[in-house]
Amino acid sequence: MDSKDYIASGILELYVAGSLSEKENQEVYKAMQKYPEVLAEVQSIENAIVKLTAFSKKDSAYSFDSIKNQLKVEQPKVIPITKPKTNWLQYSGWAASLLIGSILIFTLSKNNQLKQQVASEKEVLEAQIDSASTNLAAAEKLIEVFRDKDIISVPLAGQTVSPTSYAKVYWDKKTNSIYLDAKGLPEPPKGKVYQVWSLKLSPLTPTSLGTLDSFTADNNKIFTITNANESEAFGITLEPAGGSLSPTLEQLYTLGAVSS
Structure with missing residues (x-):
């Protein structure tokens, strides 16, 4: 119009x-x-x-x-010229759009976090599978060692400082290595470490085979140690962290002689 x-x-x-x-x-x-x-x-x-x-x-x-x-009106009245009322429905639509947008952003953020969490869990699971496979291979290797008739088994008995302690050495002369089962040793005190010795008995000559630095963290307490010595006995002492040049005999926990 x-x-x-x-x-x-x-x-x-x-x-x-x-x-x-x-x-x-x-x-x-x-x-x-x-x-x-x-x-x-x-x-x-x-x-x-x-x-x-x-x-x-x-x-x-x-x-x-x-x-x-x-x-032709019932009640005449002068109407002032005013602006139309505010369109609250339009503002409500904007508010609804903002709310929906916020929800979508929040949902996308949560989805990204979930994807990252799933990826992280997948990495952990893969690492656990790899670790289990490695542990299984190591266990199978140990079984072969323990069943090998040429492996020399040397039990180590507890000594005065710790009579209830015990350990066992499986010596493979072909590979110049020993497998030490130290499950029978107590947890070492803080600042101390177990040290393994190869011994010649006459005269008494100790040779260090190293310290068991991972003793506390290792659940199986089975350690592979290189040994190229003509050992006549094996002993384990408790030494200060880092080890000692010679064994502290007062802290001799286990000792065992190789059978002739």
């Missing part, structure tokens, strides 16, 4: 009288903003009503009731 149609339709009079719906008020308001002539017509109608109202006070024969009949 153009400006001429608005002016000729009579809707402007109803707008001034306050008889239109909210939607129709908004349409007229938009037309007033778009067409200066429509705004001028509304203002003209308002001025006319004001003048007629003033005239009716002077001449009761021409009452305001006749004006109401001409305009």
